[in-house]
Amino acid sequence: LKDTGITTICPVDGECKFTDEVPDYRGMFVKDADKTIIADLKGRGALVKRESYLHSYPHCWRCHSPLIYRAITSWFVDIAKIKERMLASNQKIHWVPDHIRDGRFGNWLEGARDWAISRNRYWGNPLPIWRCEGCGEIECLGSRGELKERSGQFPDDLHKHFVDEITFPCTECGGTMRRIPEVLDCWFESGSMPYAQNHFPFENKEQFEAHYPADFIAEGLDQTRGWFYTLVILAAALFDCPPAMNIVVNGLVLAEDGKKMSKSARNFSDPSDVMGSFGADALRFFLMNSSVVRGEDLRYSDDGVREVVKSVIIPLWNAYSFFVTYANIDDMRPTSPPHNPRNPLDLWILSECERLVEEVTEALDAYELQKACGPIVTFIDALNNWYIRRSRRRFWRSGNDHDKQQAYETLYSVLMTVVAAAAPIIPFVTDEIFRNLRSDGMPDSVHLSDYPVANTALRNRELELKMKVTRQAVSMGRALRAMHSLKIRQPLRALYLVTINQDERKVLREMEDIVREELNVKEVIFRENEEELVEYSAKANFRVLGKALGKNMKEAAARIEKLSMQEVQSLLEGATLSLDTDFGPLELTRDSVIVQRTEKENLKVLNDGSLTVALDPEVNEELRAEGLIRDIIRSVQNLRKESGLEVTDRIHL
Numbered sequence: 098l099k100d101t102g103i104t105t106i107c108p109v110d111g112e113c114k115f116t117d118e119v120p121d122y123r124g125m126f127v128k129d130a131d132k133t134i135i136a137d138l139k140g141r142g143a144l145v146k147r148e149s150y151l152h153s154y155p156h157c158w159r160c161h162s163p164l165i166y167r168a169i170t171s172w173f174v175d176i177a178k179i180k181e182r183m184l185a186s187n188q189k190i191h192w193v194p195d196h197i198r199d200g201r202f203g204n205w206l207e208g209a210r211d212w213a214i215s216r217n218r219y220w221g222n223p224l225p226i227w228r229c230e231g232c233g234e235i236e237c238l239g240s241r242g243e244l245k246e247r248s249g250q251f252p253d254d255l256h257k258h259f260v261d262e263i264t265f266p267c268t269e270c271g272g273t274m275r276r277i278p279e280v281l282d283c284w285f286e287s288g289s290m291p292y293a294q295n296h297f298p299f300e301n302k303e304q305f306e307a308h309y310p311a312d313f314i315a316e317g318l319d320q321t322r323g324w325f326y327t328l329v330i331l332a333a334a335l336f337d338c339p340p341a342m343n344i345v346v347n348g349l350v351l352a353e354d355g356k357k358m359s360k361s362a363r364n365f366s367d368p369s370d371v372m373g374s375f376g377a378d379a380l381r382f383f384l385m386n387s388s389v390v391r392g393e394d395l396r397y398s399d400d401g402v403r404e405v406v407k408s409v410i411i412p413l414w415n416a417y418s419f420f421v422t423y424a425n426i427d428d429m430r431p432t433s434p435p436h437n438p439r440n441p442l443d444l445w446i447l448s449e450c451e452r453l454v455e456e457v458t459e460a461l462d463a464y465e466l467q468k469a470c471g472p473i474v475t476f477i478d479a480l481n482n483w484y485i486r487r488s489r490r491r492f493w494r495s496g497n498d499h500d501k502q503q504a505y506e507t508l509y510s511v512l513m514t515v516v517a518a519a520a521p522i523i524p525f526v527t528d529e530i531f532r533n534l535r536s537d538g539m540p541d542s543v544h545l546s547d548y549p550v551a552n553t554a555l556r557n558r559e560l561e562l563k564m565k566v567t568r569q570a571v572s573m574g575r576a577l578r579a580m581h582s583l584k585i586r587q588p589l590r591a592l593y594l595v596t597i598n599q600d601e602r603k604v605l606r607e608m609e610d611i612v613r614e615e616l617n618v619k620e621v622i623f624r625e626n627e628e629e630l631v632e633y634s635a636k637a638n639f640r641v642l643g644k645a646l647g648k649n650m651k652e653a654a655a656r657i658e659k660l661s662m663q664e665v666q667s668l669l670e671g672a673t674l675s676l677d678t679d680f681g682p683l684e685l686t687r688d689s690v691i692v693q694r695t696e697k698e699n700l701k702v703l704n705d706g707s708l709t710v711a712l713d714p715e716v717n718e719e720l721r722a723e724g725l726i727r728d729i730i731r732s733v734q735n736l737r738k739e740s741g742l743e744v745t746d747r748i749h750l
Contacts, residue, residue: 099211107168111217127165172215172224172279174330180209182333191343193464194391202321212330214282221280223260231272240299247274288327291340309336313343313464318392321346343464346392350384353398366399378523379405385522386470409474410526412481413515417530419485420508423492426745427505432536434510435503440491443507445564446484448557449476450511455551457518466522473519480511483568487611509534517549566601566708567608570594573710574616577703583714585617586731587724592618593700593711595627601708618712619720630711631702633665634658635690642689649680656683657690665692 108118115122115130121137122130138144155164176183183206192198215224225238227247238244245251248265257280264273286293291309295301310332316324328340351357352364359365371380383402389395424430438444453476460469491504513534516527520543531543540546574592578585592612596602602623605612609621624630637654646653656676664674669692674685696702702711716724733750742748 105168109165109167113165113167128163169217171213172226172277173211173213174334176209176211176330179330179334180206182337183209183329186329186333186337186339190339190341191464193343193345197321197344197346197392201318202325205321205326206329209326212327214285215279216282217278218280219257221257221283222286223255223257224277224279224281226277227265227274228277229267229270229272229274231267232270234267234269234272234274236268236274284323284327285331287324288331291328291332292335310339311341313345314341315345315347317347317349319349345390345464345466348389348391348393348395350389350395350397353396355396358397365397371399371402375399375402375406376410376525378526379403379410382409382470382523385466386474387467390466409477410523412477413519413523413526413530416477416480416485416508417512417534419492420505420512421533422744424505424509427492427501429502429505430536431502431506431509433506435506438503438507440500440503440507441560442484442488443503444557445560446480446511447507447555448561449479450514451551451553451555452561454514454518454549455553455556458548458551461521470522473515473522476515479568480515483564484508484511514549517543517546520544520546562600563604563608566604567611569705569708570605570612570710571615573703573705573708574612574618574712577701577710577712578616580703581701581712581714583701583712584724586727587617587716588720588727589616589618589712590620590715590717590720591713592616592621593624593630593709593713594621595624595630595709595711596707597626598707616712627666627704627709628662630696630700630709632695633662633669634693634695635660635665635668636693638689638691646680646683649678652678652680653683657685660690665690668692 106118108116109127110116113127114124115127117123122133125133135144135147139147156162157164184203187198187203187206190198192202197203225244227236227238228234236247238247241251241255244263248263250263252259252263261276261278264275266272267274291311292298292305295305297305314328320326325344325346332338332340349357352362354364356362356364368380379402383405384390384395386405387395387401434447435443438447453472456472457469460466460472485508488504488508491501494501512530516530520527520531524544528543531546532541535541575585577583583589594602594605594612596605605621606623613619613621635657637650637657639650639654642653643650656678660668660674668674668685668687668690671687676683676685694702696711699713699715700711701714702709704710733748737746737748
């Protein structure tokens with residue numbers, strides 16, 4: 098009702114009973130008076146309509162009793178006087194996600210009203226305001242020292258029941274000054290935290306000024322109208338600056354069904370059970386690698402944490418275990434990266450390791466926690482499924498030649514680097530690995546070490562690109578095998594590769610041996626264009642074209658079926674075709690047609706961007722026999738593992 102000229106009337110007391118202003122219902126609880134009021138209106142012929150309807154209504158979260166909205170007198174902060182400073186402070190803050198600044202929070206600041214900072218409660222910080230019983234003079238005191246000057250008393254305990262006893266004479270009329278009954282809103286106290294915790298300005302002035310504003314704070318999305326808001330108000334009013342330079346906003350972690358987690362509903366997994374089953378690292382990585390650290394809600398499930406164990410924790414441990422196993426067999430104790438490495442695999446993984454540090458550092462410096470997790474997952478996969486797998490024979494080789502020594506030094510170096518880079522996100526597993534691999538003179542824990550700094554001079558971007566293209570071709574080949582149940586142990590006759598990118602083609606020719614070995618094919622055949630592997634044809638998409646063409650749809654459909662393969666390919670690449678028809682020009686896009694793909698020569702074909710991969714699935718007796726031998730080898734290896742044999746144990750087969 099502010100600035101409306103309407104008088105505020107509240108005929109309800111503190112117990113929500115009607116006051117003398119409503120004599121007919123004086124002393125009656127407002128909810129109990131409903132039926133009596135309706136009966137009275139009906140008796141006087143003033144009842145227009147009576148009905149019950151369902152609507153949302155606030156209830157006490159503890160006892161579930163309905164709440165009553167009641168107008169009360171409050172003390173306010175005049176926001177209008179500091180709003181421009183608040184808005185300016187907000188512009189200096191780096192929000193994660195960034196849309197919060199000018200969106201949810203910025204809009205809230207723009208429409209901010211006066212802030213009611215008083216509460217009619219018993220527990221809380223007493224508002225330091227005294228009012229004269231005689232003339233109404235008001236005095237706000239700024240410290241216990243000022244209170245002692247006015248009253249002669251210096252309270253050790255600032256709780257209400259002590260401070261309320263302190264009075265002093267009014268300077269205007271000589272009457273008695275008594276403290277007002279209200280206490281401070283607890284959000285005022287939380288907003289004062291940065292300086293109140295240091296008893297500033299009475300103590301620790303230099304310490305506070307050296308560390309304020311904070312580097313960063315983090316809280317939930319709901320705090321844009323709570324803690325974040327009060328921090329910004331008070332920081333702008335008192336210091337004309339933001340409370341923190343970076344604010345990370347978290348979303349809510351919901352139950353798997355999307356509902357709020359609740360103790361009474363028991364719709365959540367016990368965190369202790371989750372950590373007992375999967376480990377704290379897996380839970381931590383799952384949360385940090387989700388949208389919840391970017392202000393979005395997350396539906397939690399144990400399956401997500403289980404997947405982290407499978408795709409991150411176990412592979413990292415397996416890489417470490419592989420190194421320890423063979424280093425102990427060969428009595429290798431590397432303590433540094435290889436000097437002048439020559440093997441392309443070593444050069445590649447060392448380059449990728451520097452890229453890992455560079456990307457994770459960049460993400461963490463920007464407080465983008467989810468972005469920091471992605472490179473870790475990618476690198477651990479590359480380390481296990483490419484570097485170690487491609488390098489196994491170097492570690493198995495008898496004797497300790499220079500190449501084997503460099504392989505150990507490379508693997509040791511990247512393991513120590515990845516655990517250091519991932520330590521803030523996976524603190525326990527990384528520390529276990531670090532403490533076992535550390536050499537004399539190194540810190541006792543990875544968390545006592547300096548964070549790694551990327552050495553861009555070690556990046557070999559050309560080699561990274563070569564391996565990326567090679568791994569893409571191998572990945573597509575494996576996907577084809579999986580799609581058509583062609584197990585990797587079964588040799589196949591040929592792999593066909595087509596790419597319109599000449600740089601890719603050059604790389605794949607250079608890496609042909611690796612591709613052939615990885616995909617277990619006898620030869621890799623390069624084709625000039627995709628037409629040699631597949632045929633494309635098109636039909637009209639009636640759902641898209643029907644309404645626009647109407648009676649001309651039949652003629653358009655016949656014309657579309659006559660499109661050449663080159664024309665269909667151009668549509669797939671995003672081009673727009675203009676066809677001449679009897680009813681005028683017909684504009685076609687990718688959505689205008691349904692493309693049909695027919696594989697030639699019984700080939701299995703897969704396309705991704707500029708690269709097309711095809712496998713010949715025909716297996717003759719010679720290939721089948723070779724596949725059987727590989728199955729026997731795998732069975733023997735599994736039997737060794739099940740029997741608990743060590744890598745160095747010899748067997749009779």
